[in-house]
Amino acid sequence: MALYSLLFAALAWWLDRRMLGVAREAYFGWFVLGNALPGIVFACLLTALTRRPGCSFLLVAILQALVYHASTLKMAVLNDPVGLQDLYFITSIDRSSFELLGQYIQHPWLAGLGALLAVALGVLLWRAEKPAFRALRTAQLLLGGVAIVLVYTMVASLPPWSSWYQRVSMRPSRFEAWPAILHGGLMSNLVYTHNKNMRTFQRVDATAVKQLLQQVPVQVTPVSSDAVQPDVVVVLSESLFDPTIMNGMENLPPTVPNVRAQIAAGHGGYMKVPTFGGGTIRTEFEVLTGMPMDAFPNATFPYVTLVRDRIPSLVSALKRHGYAAIAVHGNSGSFWNRQNAYQAIGFDRFITRKQFPRNAAHNGRWISDAVMTDVVLDQLRQARKPTMVLALSIETHGPYNDVKTTDRAARDAVQVPPKLNAEQALQLRNYLYHAHRADAQFERLLQALQARKRPTVLLFFGDHLPGLRDVFDTMGFHDGRPGPKQYVPWVMLRTDRPEATTIPHAEAWMLPGMLLHLAGVDDDRYFELTRSLSQRMSPETRTLPPALYRGLDAAAVARINGSFANIGAHAQHRQGAK
Numbered sequence: 052m053a054l055y056s057l058l059f060a061a062l063a064w065w066l067d068r069r070m071l072g073v074a075r076e077a078y079f080g081w082f083v084l085g086n087a088l089p090g091i092v093f094a095c096l097l098t099a100l101t102r103r104p105g106c107s108f109l110l111v112a113i114l115q116a117l118v119y120h121a122s123t124l125k126m127a128v129l130n131d132p133v134g135l136q137d138l139y140f141i142t143s144i145d146r147s148s149f150e151l152l153g154q155y156i157q158h159p160w161l162a163g164l165g166a167l168l169a170v171a172l173g174v175l176l177w178r179a180e181k182p183a184f185r186a187l188r189t190a191q192l193l194l195g196g197v198a199i200v201l202v203y204t205m206v207a208s209l210p211p212w213s214s215w216y217q218r219v220s221m222r223p224s225r226f227e228a229w230p231a232i233l234h235g236g237l238m239s240n241l242v243y244t245h246n247k248n249m250r251t252f253q254r255v256d257a258t259a260v261k262q263l264l265q266q267v268p269v270q271v272t273p274v275s276s277d278a279v280q281p282d283v284v285v286v287l288s289e290s291l292f293d294p295t296i297m298n299g300m301e302n303l304p305p306t307v308p309n310v311r312a313q314i315a316a317g318h319g320g321y322m323k324v325p326t327f328g329g330g331t332i333r334t335e336f337e338v339l340t341g342m343p344m345d346a347f348p349n350a351t352f353p354y355v356t357l358v359r360d361r362i363p364s365l366v367s368a369l370k371r372h373g374y375a376a377i378a379v380h381g382n383s384g385s386f387w388n389r390q391n392a393y394q395a396i397g398f399d400r401f402i403t404r405k406q407f408p409r410n411a412a413h414n415g416r417w418i419s420d421a422v423m424t425d426v427v428l429d430q431l432r433q434a435r436k437p438t439m440v441l442a443l444s445i446e447t448h449g450p451y452n453d454v455k456t457t458d459r460a461a462r463d464a465v466q467v468p469p470k471l472n473a474e475q476a477l478q479l480r481n482y483l484y485h486a487h488r489a490d491a492q493f494e495r496l497l498q499a500l501q502a503r504k505r506p507t508v509l510l511f512f513g514d515h516l517p518g519l520r521d522v523f524d525t526m527g528f529h530d531g532r533p534g535p536k537q538y539v540p541w542v543m544l545r546t547d548r549p550e551a552t553t554i555p556h557a558e559a560w561m562l563p564g565m566l567l568h569l570a571g572v573d574d575d576r577y578f579e580l581t582r583s584l585s586q587r588m589s590p591e592t593r594t595l596p597p598a599l600y601r602g603l604d605a606a607a608v609a610r611i612n613g614s615f616a617n618i619g620a621h622a623q624h625r626q627g628a629k
Contacts, residue, residue, distance in 0.1 A: 052095070052194075055108045059094065060087035062112055067236050070119040071132060085215060086236030090115050092201045099195030102182040106173065113169060115238070122237060132237060208246045216243040247349065256605040260618045263602025267587070269580045272573040274372060280437040281506040281545060281570055283369060284427060286496070287335055288420075288489050289447045290482070291513030292539045293321075297526045299468035306487050309494040310511070310540050317552030319511075319542035323593065324559050327535035328518035332387045335443070335514060337559035339396055340364045341581045345600070346607035354392035363610055365563040366397040368575045369439050375399055379426050380443040381407060381418035398441070402426060414457045415485060417445040420492040428499055437505075447485040449518050451478040458484075468526060475522045482517050493542070506547035508570045510562060513539035538593075545569050554585060556593045560603075561585035577610050 063086050067073040090111045097107035122133035183191075205212045216239060235243065294306045305311060313319055325344040326333040333344050336353040340362060350356040361367075366376045376398045384390040384403040393401050404411075404418065411422045427442050452474070456462040462484040467476050493511050500507040516523075516534050523534040530537075543553050543566060551569060564582030573579060584603060587595055595603075609615040 052098070052104055055094070055104055056087070056091050059091055059108055059112060060084050063087040063090065063115065063236065063238060066116060066119045070123050071126070071237060073236070082235045082239060086239045089205065089238050089242055092198055092205070095194055096198035096202060098183070099191055099198055102191065103177060103180045104183060105180045106177050109176065110173065119237065132240075205242065205245075212242060213246050216246055244349075255609045255612055255614050255618075257609070257614070257618050259602050259605035260609050260615065263599065263606060264580070264618075266599065266602070267580060267583050269576055269583060271576050271579055274572055274574055278571050279506060279547075280372065280374070281508050281547070282431060282434070282437055282500075282503075283374070283439040283508045283566065283570060284431075284496070284500065284510070285338070285365075285439070285441045285566075286427075286493070286509070286511045287331070287338070287441070287443045287514050288493070288511060289331065289444045289513075290449065290515060290517035291447060291486055291489055292516045292537065294483060294486070296528050296530070296537060297523070298529060299470060299526055303466045303468070306483050307490040307540065309490050309497075310542055313497075313542045313544065314540060314555075318544040319540065319553055320555035320557060321538035322512070322541050322557040322559055322562070324513075324515050324539055326515045328515060328520065331443070331514045332389075334512075334559050338510075338512070338562050339366065339441070340611075341560050341563045341578055342607035342610060343558070343560045343600075343603060346604035347611075352387065354388040357611060358388065358392050358395055359611065360395060361397075362392070362395045363577070364396045365566065365578075366439060366441075368563075368567055368572060368578060369437075369570075370397050372572060373436060375434060375436055375438045376441075377402065377430050377438065378441045378443070379423060379430070380404075381411070381423055381445045382443075402430070414446050414488065415453055415455075415481070417448055420444050420446045420489050421495075424492045424496050424499075427496065431500075431503070431507075444489060447482070447489050447517070449482075451481040451517065451519065453481055456481060456484060471522065471525055475525060478519055479522050482519060497544075501546045503546070506545060508543070508545045508566060510541070510543045510566050512541035512559075512562070515539065543569065554588060556588055556590060557585055558588075561588075577606065577615055580606065 060083055064083050067086065094104075094108045094111040097110065098104040101107055118133055125131060125133055204210065216235070291307065291310075293311065294300045295311075310319075314321075324334045325337060330351075332352060332354050336357075337343060341364075344350070344353065347353065347357060370376055378389075378393050378398045378401045380389070380402070381404050384393075384401050384405075390401060407418065407422065407426065412419050414420070423442055423444055423446075427440050430440055431438060462480060465480045465483045465487075467479045467483070471479060496511075497509060500509055516537055516539065520534065528534070528537060538556075541557065541562065543562070545551055548569075553565065557565070561581055561584065564578035564580070565585060567573065567575065567578050568582055581603075584595060584599060587599065589595070606615060609618055
């Protein structure tokens with residue numbers, strides 16, 4: 052067992068360096084064993100159950116290697132290693148998960164063949180390995196008992212795990228996982244993150260909220276009973292950005308001319324989003340709730356971590372005034388746990404791929420934006436009262452190395468800068484092809500909404516830049532900043548008020564308060580707070596003063612925990628008394 056453990060520790064040390072590029076001299080000494088200890092414990096538990104240490108350690112080694120491989124894939128797209136919350140996919144895996152995540156595997160048939168060969172090898176080793184503990188049942192029971200205790204204490208974040216994997220030894224960064232991995236290894240970082248999450252309790256900082264409300268007074272206005280109630284359409288356009296922000300794109304035909312035209316007319320601008328290359332639900336969460344992701348630093352996947360029975364949102368604010376609320380997405384409802392999250396947010400129905408028309412047209416890998424637009428307009432035609440429709444597109448989702456695009460002639464006609472190599476040119480050309488069609492569907496949707504009798508507030512926005520890291524590294528951006536620091540476009544307008552304009556720069560969490568104001572709903576104190584903050588955005592720096600961000604984070608925590616209304620009422624009472 053000792054030899055197996057040492058070999059396993061050496062493998063984990065090698066995987067950090069071979070697959071994640073950790074420096075050779077990083078975390079010598081204790082953390083070589085510490086990084087391997089979680090896997091060793093599980094291998095010992097399997098050994099106690101099967102009496103085959105060789106097979107047990109081999110199985111855990113294969114699983115750990117797969118975790119590292121997944122981390123390299125994630126690094127290639129998002130520049131972020133596997134985190135603890137990525138394990139959510141293990142508990143929610145379904146056909147849609149395989150289809151979406153499987154697109155990033157370059158040779159799926161080889162991967163499947165490798166899995167079958169691994170199973171066959173495992174069976175052969177199982178049959179060949181002689182069982183241990185034949186005459187030492189006590190040792191088997193002791194090994195199993197110790198392993199169970201260690202697994203339990205690890206899950207419960209008790210000593211020795213809570214003592215060994217601490218901030219002082221891992222030295223993590225608030226902003227990224229890399230420093231902790233460099234000092235302790237990928238697996239050590241997962242244990243450390245689990246310990247941190249178990250200790251973290253989102254306490255409401257009422258003082259910070261009150262101070263914010265003193266700096267940014269909020270005045271709510273009751274909604275008039277005879278006010279016109281416009282429909283509300285919110286479109287999250289997958290991976291949409293304006294490619295003209297890249298070097299070398301200035302003299303090429305614009306990819307999103309219709310979005311650019313509306314922004315030039317004052318109906319939108321460019322905004323900061325909390326993710327890059329993926330993680331759609333982070334931007335989605337901010338736009339639906341007005342709560343910044345920075346307020347919840349441990350909630351990488353908000354629809355997993357932050358789901359409550361009820362989540363105050365743009366949807367619930369509209370439903371208080373008699374609105375129906377429908378969500379539309381051309382993928383599975385279980386992906387990202389949206390099915391449960393949308394119930395908490397307040398949607399009445401969630402139309403997923405299963406409810407889309409049979410044989411719905413695809414454009415490339417995914418259901419086309421044209422089909423999604425059809426579904427949105429059809430839902431509005433059927434509506435018998437004011438309705439909000441949230442539509443999440445998928446056509447422009449990566450990966451972008453598809454050579455079987457639906458309209459290959461149109462795709463091949465897309466112009467790209469000559470400085471790109473063949474693979475980069477294919478990826479960018481595929482992206483531009485689909486993004487241009489997303490822009491065309493935006494214009495089609497807008498014209499259809501303008502032709503309706505009931506006015507409509509339309510919000511159309513990109514959730515993040517696409518995962519084209521190699522393209523971005525080669526081309527660069529006009530402002531000299533990296534891809535994760537770039538902005539995405541958004542358009543907001545009301546069809547019966549073309550004169551209404553917006554601020555030119557925003558952050559994603561500002562949009563719902565601005566939308567409600569445009570819809571004539573100004574009676575939610577929290578959303579009025581976020582709208583007031585949006586008016587204080589500096590046009591030069593595109594930011595707020597740090598003190599306002601700290602106060603907003605505290606307000607968001609109070610909001611999701613249900614105490615913001617009481618704190619706000621108390622603050623208003625004190626202001627009135629003065």
